[in-house]
Structures are given as structure tokens and as C-alpha cells.
Amino acid sequence: MAGATQTELVSRDTSGTDAVAAVAVAISALLFGLSIVALADLVPITGSVAGVPTVSLLGTLLVLLGGTVMAFGVGSRLEAVSTTPDTTAGLVAGVAAGGLWLVVGSGIGSLLIGGLGAAVLGVLVGAVAFAATVLPREDLGSTVPIGAFPVLTGLVFLTGTLGPEWVFDLGWEQGASLTAAFVIPVATLFSAMVAGWAAAKAYGGFGARGRHLGAYTLVYLNALSIVAFLFVLVAFTVVKGVPGLLTGAQFGPGVGPSTTLGLFGVELSVRLPFSVPFVMNGVALLNDYQGVLPAIVGTVWLVVGAVLFAVPLGVGAAVFLTEYAERGRFTQAVEVATNGLWSTPSIVFGLFGFAFLVPRFGNGKSLLSGMITLGFMLLPLVLITSREAMLSVPDEYRDASAALGVNRWQTVRSVVLPAALPGVVTGVILGVGRIAGETAPILLTMAGGTFVPGGQTVDVIGGFEFTASPPFVANPELLQATSALPYQLFALITAGVGLGENVANADEFRWATALVLLVVVLSFYAIGIATRYYFRRKLRYE
Amino acid sequence: MSDTSQTRQTSEIGESAETAATTTTTIGESDERVREEWRDHEFAGRAKLSVEDLNVYYGDDHALKDVSIDIPERSVTALIGPSGCGKSTFLRSLNRMNDRVSSARIEGSVRLDDEEIYQEGVNLVELRKRVGMVFQSPNPFPKSIRDNISYGPRKHGDLETGLLANLLGRSDEDERDQLVERCLRDAALWGEVNDRLDDNALGLSGGQQQRLCIARCLSVDPEVILMDEPASALDPIATAKIEDLIDDLSEEYTVVIVTHNMQQAARISDQTAVFLTGGELVEYDGTDKIFEDPESQRVEEYISGKFG
Numbered sequence: 082m083a084g085a086t087q088t089e090l091v092s093r094d095t096s097g098t099d100a101v102a103a104v105a106v107a108i109s110a111l112l113f114g115l116s117i118v119a120l121a122d123l124v125p126i127t128g129s130v131a132g133v134p135t136v137s138l139l140g141t142l143l144v145l146l147g148g149t150v151m152a153f154g155v156g157s158r159l160e161a162v163s164t165t166p167d168t169t170a171g172l173v174a175g176v177a178a179g180g181l182w183l184v185v186g187s188g189i190g191s192l193l194i195g196g197l198g199a200a201v202l203g204v205l206v207g208a209v210a211f212a213a214t215v216l217p218r219e220d221l222g223s224t225v226p227i228g229a230f231p232v233l234t235g236l237v238f239l240t241g242t243l244g245p246e247w248v249f250d251l252g253w254e255q256g257a258s259l260t261a262a263f264v265i266p267v268a269t270l271f272s273a274m275v276a277g278w279a280a281a282k283a284y285g286g287f288g289a290r291g292r293h294l295g296a297y298t299l300v301y302l303n304a305l306s307i308v309a310f311l312f313v314l315v316a317f318t319v320v321k322g323v324p325g326l327l328t329g330a331q332f333g334p335g336v337g338p339s340t341t342l343g344l345f346g347v348e349l350s351v352r353l354p355f356s357v358p359f360v361m362n363g364v365a366l367l368n369d370y371q372g373v374l375p376a377i378v379g380t381v382w383l384v385v386g387a388v389l390f391a392v393p394l395g396v397g398a399a400v401f402l403t404e405y406a407e408r409g410r411f412t413q414a415v416e417v418a419t420n421g422l423w424s425t426p427s428i429v430f431g432l433f434g435f436a437f438l439v440p441r442f443g444n445g446k447s448l449l450s451g452m453i454t455l456g457f458m459l460l461p462l463v464l465i466t467s468r469e470a471m472l473s474v475p476d477e478y479r480d481a482s483a484a485l486g487v488n489r490w491q492t493v494r495s496v497v498l499p500a501a502l503p504g505v506v507t508g509v510i511l512g513v514g515r516i517a518g519e520t521a522p523i524l525l526t527m528a529g530g531t532f533v534p535g536g537q538t539v540d541v542i543g544g545f546e547f548t549a550s551p552p553f554v555a556n557p558e559l560l561q562a563t564s565a566l567p568y569q570l571f572a573l574i575t576a577g578v579g580l581g582e583n584v585a586n587a588d589e590f591r592w593a594t595a596l597v598l599l600v601v602v603l604s605f606y607a608i609g610i611a612t613r614y615y616f617r618r619k620l621r622y623e
Numbered sequence: 624m625s626d627t628s629q630t631r632q633t634s635e636i637g638e639s640a641e642t643a644a645t646t647t648t649t650i651g652e653s654d655e656r657v658r659e660e661w662r663d664h665e666f667a668g669r670a671k672l673s674v675e676d677l678n679v680y681y682g683d684d685h686a687l688k689d690v691s692i693d694i695p696e697r698s699v700t701a702l703i704g705p706s707g708c709g710k711s712t713f714l715r716s717l718n719r720m721n722d723r724v725s726s727a728r729i730e731g732s733v734r735l736d737d738e739e740i741y742q743e744g745v746n747l748v749e750l751r752k753r754v755g756m757v758f759q760s761p762n763p764f765p766k767s768i769r770d771n772i773s774y775g776p777r778k779h780g781d782l783e784t785g786l787l788a789n790l791l792g793r794s795d796e797d798e799r800d801q802l803v804e805r806c807l808r809d810a811a812l813w814g815e816v817n818d819r820l821d822d823n824a825l826g827l828s829g830g831q832q833q834r835l836c837i838a839r840c841l842s843v844d845p846e847v848i849l850m851d852e853p854a855s856a857l858d859p860i861a862t863a864k865i866e867d868l869i870d871d872l873s874e875e876y877t878v879v880i881v882t883h884n885m886q887q888a889a890r891i892s893d894q895t896a897v898f899l900t901g902g903e904l905v906e907y908d909g910t911d912k913i914f915e916d917p918e919s920q921r922v923e924e925y926i927s928g929k930f931g
Contacts (some may be wrong), residue, residue, distance in 0.1 A: 407725065477762035481836070483723060484758075485775035485843055486751035495778065496764055618766040621823060 098153075098162045102284035105149040106298070109277030112142055112269055114303065118311045119266040119314040125260045136245050137259075140238030146276050147232035153283045154224025158217070166287035170222035175215040175586040178226040181275065183207030206299050211227065219287045223295075227279040231272040239266065250620065274302055315599065322596025325589030329358045329370035337594045359593055373594055378539055379563040380601055383527070384517050386452030388458050388509060394456075395463030396498075396505060402464075403471040404493050425459035430458050433521035439526055442560060448539055449559040451527030455516040462512040463505070470504020471497055502616040510609035520567040528568045539563045566598040624735060628794060634797050640727045645648035671696035671847060671877040674750045677731035679721060679902075687902040688697060690731075696846075701910065704898030706924070710881045713898070714849050717879065718754035719747060748769070752779070756844035759852045761832035763824035763839070768816055771805045771824045771835060775843040804841060810838035811868050830861025837868065848872060850880040854887065866891050889914050897922045 118124045119135065126135050133141075156162045187203025194202065214222045237243045247261040283296035285291030332355045361371030398415070406412045433455030442449050474497050482492040539558045573591045628750060639703050648912070650819050668695040679687035687709045702710040712721065719740060722725040740750055752775075763771050776782040782802070788794040803820065809815040813833045816827070817860060824835055833853055854862040869891050872878055882888050889910060895909040899921055904914050906922045917923045 187765075475762070477758065477760065478764060480720070480723075480758060481762045481764065481839070483719060484718065484751055484756035484837070485778070486748040487775065489777040490750065491778045495774070500765055621825065 085528050086466045099284065102147060102153055102280055103282035104151065105146055106284055107274045108142055108146040108149070109280055112139070112146065112273035113277070114306070115139065115142075116266040116270040116273065116312060116314075119269070120263075120454065121313040122262075122320060123316060126265055130410060134245070136243075136265060140235040141267065143231040143235030143238065143272055143276075145235075147228040147235065147278070150224050150276055150279045151232070152230035152284060152462035153280075154220050154228065155287070157224075157283070157287070159590060163287040164220055164283075165290070166219035166290070169216060170214050170219045171292075172215070174223050175211045177275070178214040179207045180213030181230055182210035182226065185230070185384070185527075194336055215611040219291075220283075223282050223287065224279050231276045234268050236273045243268075270428060274299070277302065292581055318592065318596050318599055320590035321589075323593075325586065325591075325593030326359050326558075326596055327357070327588075328589065328593075329356075331356045360597060371590070372570060373566065373597060375539070376564040376569040376594075376602060377567040379527075380517060380567075380598070382448060382457060382539055383451050383523070383565055384513055386448070387455035387516055388513065390453055390456030391459035391463050391512070392505075393601065395460050395508075396467050398464050399467035399471055400498070403468055404489060404497065412583075419461045419464050422457075423465065425456060427519050428521040428525075429453055431525035433457075434522055434526035445560070446525075446527050446562040447560040448527060448563050451560075451565070453517060454522045454526045458510075458519065458522065459512040459516050462493060462515070463508050465509025466511070467501065467505045470501035470508070473504065474500045499616075500620060503613045503620070506609055506616065510606055510613070513605045513609065516604060517605060518567050519600070520571045523565050523568045524571070527562060527587050528564055528572075566594060566601065570594045570598060638787050658714045669696050670694065672798075672879075674713075674717075675732045675734075675735045677713070677716060677733060678729070679716055680728040680730075681711070681724065684724045685902060687716070687769075690902075690904045691905055692896060692904060694847075694875045694877060694879060695872060695894070695900050696836075697875065698893040699873045699880060701890055701892035701895045702879065702898060703880045703883070703885055703888050703895060705900060706883075708898040708900050709902035710896075711851055711905075712902070714851055714879060714881050717847070717849055718751050718756055719745075720756065722747070746779050748779070752843045753845055754847040754849060755840035755843065755890050756849045757833070757840050757851065757853050760856050761829055761836050763827070763832050763835050765823060765825055767821045768807075768824050768835060769799075769803050769820040769828075772806050773799045775839065776802060779843065806838040806841045809872070810834045811864065811871070812838055813858050828861070830864060833857060833861070833865060834868065837865075837872075845876065847877045847879065850878065852881050853882060855883060862887075868895065885914075897925065899925065 083200050116139075117125065119126060119139075124130060124135060129135055130138050157164045157166065177449075181201045183206065185203075186206025187199045190199030190202035213226045216222070217225075243261065243265065245265075247264070249259040250257075251266070278295050278299055282291040282295040285294035291479050315362065358370035359372045360377060361374055362370060364373050383555050386409060394487045402412055402415060431454060434450050434457075438450040438453055439446055476495045476501065480490055483489075539561060570591065573587070627818045628783055643654060648753055672694040674694075677687060677690040680749045686688070690709075690713060695874075704710050715721045717733060721729060729741060731741070735750070735754065739745075766774070766776065773782055773784070776799075777784060780793045782799050784794055784799055802814060805816075807816065812831060815831060816822075818836075821921075824832065827835060837848075837853070839921055853869075854865045857865065866887065869878055869880065873893070880888075880892065892910045894908065895910045895913040897905050897913060897919075906917055906919045907919075913922065914926060917926060
């Protein structure tokens with residue numbers, strides 16, 4: 082049977098053994114999830130889950146996982162389990178197992194012996210693992226050396242060698258150290274990944290199908306980790322930010338500030354049924370609770386202004402480049418300039434705004450300067466993505482339109498632009514994500530004080546004034562310095578200024594600011610996605 | 624229509640057969656000689672398009688060489704030949720679509736109703752309204768069926784619809800609906816789509832999309848319809864529908880069709896022009912004549928499948 086490549090067309094019933102391998106895959110998925118939430122501080126390493134200390138739970142699961150994988154491999158080698166393994170696990174698996182154990186070996190060596198001995202031990206262990214992977218038949222080679230790794234990790238957790246209070250002082254002059262809160266989830270994550278790979282191979286019965294499933298599991302986990310990183314980031318911010326956000330918040334009828342609703346001439350004054358001072362107040366000496374309302378409004382107007390400035394310019398330039406200009410030196414020059422503009426550091430944009438725009442708009446930092454500076458930053462991305470979107474509109478549409486005698490501009494307006502809109506919107510979404518978080522340009526062009534009192538919240542719409550003499554319309558609000566969330570956060574963290582005695586917990590205040598910024602950016606993102614979805618629906622036949 | 628065209632066809636064949644009997648002595652004479660003969664040949668119908676010494680270059684590539692041909696009105700003219708022989712290039716030069724290729728250079732003369740289309744001051748909008756085109760792969764716009772058809776007339780200002788027209792009280796919605804219905808009926812599509820005119824055209828099948836493209840082409844009242852392998856991307860049933868449609872259209876319109884499919888050319892066309900490699904028009908005559916008794920040895924070999 083060794084090296085047999087012949088398999089039955091219809092495999093025998095293997096549901097029992099499949100279930101064992103499936104349990105292993107499930108445990109690795111569970112561990113993967115657990116380590117992610119542990120990284121996000123949602124499950125405390127020092128605490129316990131359902132009465133079991135977290136570290137012990139992780140350790141037990143790891144030992145169970147590694148044991149199952151190894152047992153499955155051994156069982157398969159003893160022909161107790163029906164599989165179709167190749168003669169060897171292959172070079173890739175060998176290098177992976179060898180590298181893994183080389184790191185483990187040298188790690189243990191440096192703790193026990195140190196110096197050259199550590200390296201020798203590492204190479205030795207790695208070589209043994211490599212041989213143990215490559216030399217035996219695939220079912221043994223791809224399970225035992227890999228499965229031994231989570232077993233070891235689990236034992237380290239269970240024996241308390243690496244307990245919740247563990248700290249590893251690196252002994253460097255920076256005084257850096259690794260703590261259990263970070264090392265344990267990361268080690269679990271990594272062990273779960275490699276063991277999941279081996280378990281998936283076992284589930285596929287080794288051979289070609291097993292390798293396919295193994296590779297599938299790995300790439301699936303890669304994709305999953307992208308989502309996981311976003312989840313960790315958002316969850317971390319939410320967990321840290323919610324207490325600050327809800328400081329002094331009240332819910333119930335009649336607790337909120339009163340608002341006037343005007344409808345058909347009937348004005349109705351209502352008191353909102355909630356009061357969240359953090360997003361409803363500015364900073365003032367006498368406030369019970371301080372808030373960041375001016376910064377929220379500033380950020381929103383900043384993004385709206387930058388988009389209104391950059392989108393028409395960028396889309397217009399893209400239309401010229403794709404539909405009108407002959408490919409030549411000029412279009413190349415525009416292309417190079419666009420890419421250069423996109424790579425320009427934001428602080429340089431900020432400096433430009435500070436030196437060029439600020440003196441020209443009332444000689445003071447202002448919302449308008451900030452809008453235009455960020456608009457300049459957004460411009461290249463809008464141009465690049467719009468251009469790509471228009472290039473991907475099939476030429477057949479243009480031909481069909483031309484054959485009907487429709488001229489070029491009408492074709493662009495009625496056929497090309499609608500078809501390119503989803504792509505343009507994608508570009509704007511990406512750009513807004515970037516500019517909404519920019520701090521440096523705001524610092525130089527827009528920010529007034531670190532903290533803006535609630536009374537200075539910009540009111541762009543209400544700020545328009547009509548005059549009898551030129552320029553007929555004016556908006557002093559646009560020329561007023563204001564704040565924005567990223568800048569406020571920066572000031573809170575680095576300068577640490579401006580927090581009065583009214584803020585009980587400065588840390589909570591910072592995290593709440595970060596949370597609000599995240600929510601504002603994600604809201605813009607959601608608006609963009611909805612717009613794109615709408616235009617796509619219109620273009621397709623659903 | 625088929626009656627008249629049949630008679631015309633027979634008389635043509637009679638004529639050309641006579642000419643052949645008197646002048647052709649040996650098979651395999653030079654193509655030049657053959658060409659001299661059919662150049663003098665007169666078709667029954669009035670020439671809608673007459674092309675003289677047309678040369679097209681793409682950069683240094685001489686794609687079309689000295690093509691001269693008269694295309695009679697209200698008939699179907701098929702252009703056949705192997706790939707890369709210049710038949711599509713020829714088709715596209717009849718409504719100046721080659722102008723859209725920046726490397727293309729065109730010499731010679733094409734007259735539409737005795738008016739030169741390659742001269743200063745030709746209004747391309749008007750030309751392309753009169754000489755419409757249907758492309759190889761169906762290319763409806765990603766819009767509703769109704770908007771696809773009314774697109775041309777709306778852009779030309781012949782139809783006013785939309786918010787502003789409504790506000791000003793001069794919306795042409797009735798005219799538009801009549802136009803949409805007429806074009807779809809003419810393109811034999813009305814019965815299949817009349818209950819979903821607001822659906823996106825991309826939801827139609829390939830054959831329906833192609834008939835929609837023909838309907839769209841009819842919406843600007845063309846006199847000539849150029850078709851560039853209109854059925855090559857379609858299955859046999861859809862192809863049969865398009866062929867029936869072309870037959871109907873030739874009662875009212877002058878149809879010029881490029882095809883790779885010789886049976887198709889034989890089935891639907893009144894006269895056939897054969898282009899062979901190198902951008903030369905080798906023979907042009909009544910379809911029956913071309914397929915039964917071509918003058919040129921090379922055309923005979925091509926038709927009988929010996930090359931190409």
C-alpha cells in the first residue's frame with residue numbers, strides 16, 4: 082500500500098474518521114477565534130472563561146488539537162484509518178516544520194544554555210523535524226512534527242511555565258519586555274494556524290485532496306485574518322472608548338437638550354430623549370462634562386468640503402485624459418504628476434497650505450484652508466481611480482454611441498460616466514478614509530486652540546450671509562479656525578493640554594475621541610458603499 | 624419585396640452568365656481581368672453607395688487596396704472573405720467609423736446618394752444618422768430597453784423627455800413610446816419585451832440584445848444599415864431570427880453585411896462581394912452567380928473551401 086496512488090472511485094464510508102479530523106479543524110478554528118478576542122482584550126488572559134482560567138483553557142485545547150492531529154497521522158500509518166497519502170509530505174511541509182522547530186529549539190536553547198549552544202540546538206532540532214517530515218510517509222510526516230508543536234505550546238501554558246503573569250525582559254537598553262497578554266494569544270494563534278493546516282490535510286485524507294484542503298485552509302485563514310485585524314482594531318477602540326463616550330450620558334424622556342423641529346410652518350420644541358454630553362458639548366470651564374462636538378462638526382465639514390473641491394476637478398481631468406487627449410507626452414506628464422502628488426507626504430501639503438493658502442484667506446487658520454489643502458490631497462486618488470474606471474468602460478459602448486451619430490461629450494456624459502460611477506465612488510471612499518484621519522495638514526492650516534468651546538462649533542450652512550455689494554455672498558464661518566477629531570486626539574495625547582478638572586479620566590476621554598473619529602470615518606465609508614451599491618444596481622439587470 | 628428582388632436577381636444572373644459565356648475563355652485568368660469585367664457590370668437598383676478607388680492605411684499597413692463598388696439601394700449586399708482581408712475595414716469606412724482610429728488614413732471616394740462623404744464639411748452626426756451600424760458582439764448600453772432605443776433621438780434633440788421637459792410641459796413621452804414600439808416591432812423584438820421596457824437591456828439573451836441593437840440603430844431613421852458579423856456570437860436559432868429580420872429590413876433599408884459564414888451570405892444577400900487576403904476586392908456580382916459560377920479561380924477555391 083505504501084506509495085499507492087490508486088484510489089477507489091467511490092470511497093468507503095469514512096464518516097467516523099472524518100469526524101475526528103473535523104473535530105481537529107474545528108478546535109483550531111475555535112482557538113483562532115479565541116486568540117483574536119484575547120488579543121483585543123475582550124477575553125482577559127489573567128481572567129477565566131466559564132470558570133476555567135483562560136490560559137489553562139487555551140493550553141488544554143492546544144494539547145487536544147495537537148494530540149488529535151498526531152493520533153490521526155499514526156492511525157493512518159497503521160492502516161486503522163482509510164486515507165490516500167503520498168510517499169512524502171514534500172519539501173514545503175519539511176521546510177515549514179523544520180523552520181518552526183528551529184525557532185523553538187533555539188528559543189529553548191537560549192533559555193537553558195545560551196550563546197552558540199542555542200544555535201546548535203536550534204539547528205539540530207530543526208534538522209530532526211525536517212527529517213521527520215520528509216522521510217516518513219505523508220500521513221506521519223505531515224502530522225507528527227507539526228502536531229507536536231501545539232502540544233508543546235499547550236504544555237507550556239498548562240504547567241505554568243508561561244503563566245498569566247509571565248514577563249520576559251529582553252534585557253535591552255530600551256527596557257523592552259514581552260508580556261503574557263501578548264505572547265500567549267500570538268503563540269496560540271500561530272499554533273492553531275499550523276495545526277489547522279495539518280488537520281485539514283488529514284481531513285482530506287492526505288494526497289492531492291488533502292493538500293488542496295490544507296492550502297485552502299491556509300488561504301482562508303489569511304483572508305479571515307484581514308477581517309480579524311479590522312475586528313481587533315474596532316473592538317479594542319470600542320471597549321476602551323465606550324466608557325468615556327457615555328460619561329454623564331442619560332437616557333429617558335426629557336433629559337436631553339431641546340431642539341426645535343420646524344415642519345410646514347409649525348414649530349415644535351422637543352426635548353431629545355437622550356443626552357450624551359461627550360458628543361453634544363464643547364469644552365468650557367463650567368461644563369459638568371466636556372465634549373468634542375466642535376471637532377466632530379469640523380471633521381464632517383472638512384471632508385465634505387474636500388470632496389466637493391476634489392471630485393469635480395479629478396473626474397473632469399480623468400475625462401480629459403481618457404476621452405479627449407491623445408496618448409503622448411502631455412498625458413504622461415499628467416500621469417507622473419498625479420502619482421507624484423499622491424506620494425507627497427501630507428505634512429508637505431500642510432506646509433503648502435500654511436504658507437500659500439492661509440495668508441490668502443484672511444491671514445488666519447481657517448476651515449476653508451483646511452478643506453482646500455485636503456482637497457489637494459484627495460485629488461490625485463480621485464483622478465487615478467476615475468481614470469481606471471473610465472478605461473474599463475468597454476469601447477463597444479463608445480462605438481455604439483458614435484455609430485448613432487452622438488458626439489463625444491454626450492457619449493461621455495450619458496454612457497461613459499454612468500458606467501464609470503461605481504469606480505469613481507470607490508476612489509472617493511478610499512480617499513475620504515485617508516483625509517479624514519489626516520492630522521498634519523489640519524495642524525498647520527485649520528486648527529485654532531486645542532479645545533474649542535461649544536459656542537464655536539462651525540455652522541457653515543447658517544453662516545452664509547448675503548450682501549448688497551460684491552461678493553454678494555459671504556460666509557465668515559468658513560474663515561474661522563476650528564478643530565477636527567484627529568487633531569484634537571493628537572493634542573490630547575502628545576500635548577496633554579487643555580483638559581480641565583472636569584475630565585475625571587483623561588485616558589477615557591482620549592479613547593472616546595478615537596472612537597468618535599472611527600465612527601465618523603466609517604459612516605462616510607458606509608455612505609460611499611451605499612452609493613456604489615445603488616449605481617451598480619442601476620447598471621446591472623438585477 | 625421578394626418578388627421584385629427575385630426578378631431582378633434572375634435578370635442579373637442571365638446577364639452575367641451571357642457575359643461569362645462570351646468573354647471567359649480560360650479558367651484561372653488573372654484576377655485583374657475578372658475585375659475589369661464586373662466593374663462594367665450594371666446592377667438593376669440605383670446605387671445608394673458608390674465607392675471608387677478606396678484605399679485605407681493603418682500606419683504603414685495597406686489594409687484596403689483600390690476598392691471600387693456600387694451598392695444598390697434596398698437590397699442586401701454581403702461582404703465575405705477570410706479573416707484580415709479588410710472587409711470590416713471597408714464596412715467601417717462607409718460611415719467614417721475609421722476616423723475614430725487615429726492611425727487610419729483613407730484615400731479615394733465614397734458617395735452616398737451622389738454626395739461625397741470624404742470631403743471637408745461633412746456633418747458626421749448626419750452621416751451616421753443616415754448610415755447606421757450594428758456590431759459583431761451585441762453592445763446594448765447598460766440602461767433600460769426603452770432608454771437604449773430612445774438614446775439616439777434624445778441626444779439629437781428629436782425627443783424631449785425628462786424632468787425639465789415635464790416642467791416646461793413639452794415632454795415627448797408619447798412620441799418616445801411610439802418610437803420605441805415601432806423600432807422594436809421592426810426589429811421583431813416587441814412581442815418578447817413589451818412587458819419589461821424598463822428592465823436593464825443587459826438582462827436580455829444574446830440574440831435579443833443583438834435585435835435590440837438593430838432596433839436602436841433603426842431609431843434614428845437610417846437609410847443604410849451596416850452590419851459587422853451581426854450573428855457570429857449567436858446560436859443557430861437566434862441567427863435564424865436575425866437573418867429573417869435582415870430579409871425584412873431590406874424592403875426599406877439598404878443593408879451591407881460582413882459575414883464569415885458563406886451559407887449565410889448565400890441565404891440572405893442579393894449580391895456578394897468577395898475580399899481576399901491583402902485587402903483586395905476580387906469579385907462582386909449577384910449572389911447566385913458568385914456561389915454557382917464565379918469568374919475568378921481564387922474565389923471559386925475560397926467558396927469551395929480550398930483555402931481561407
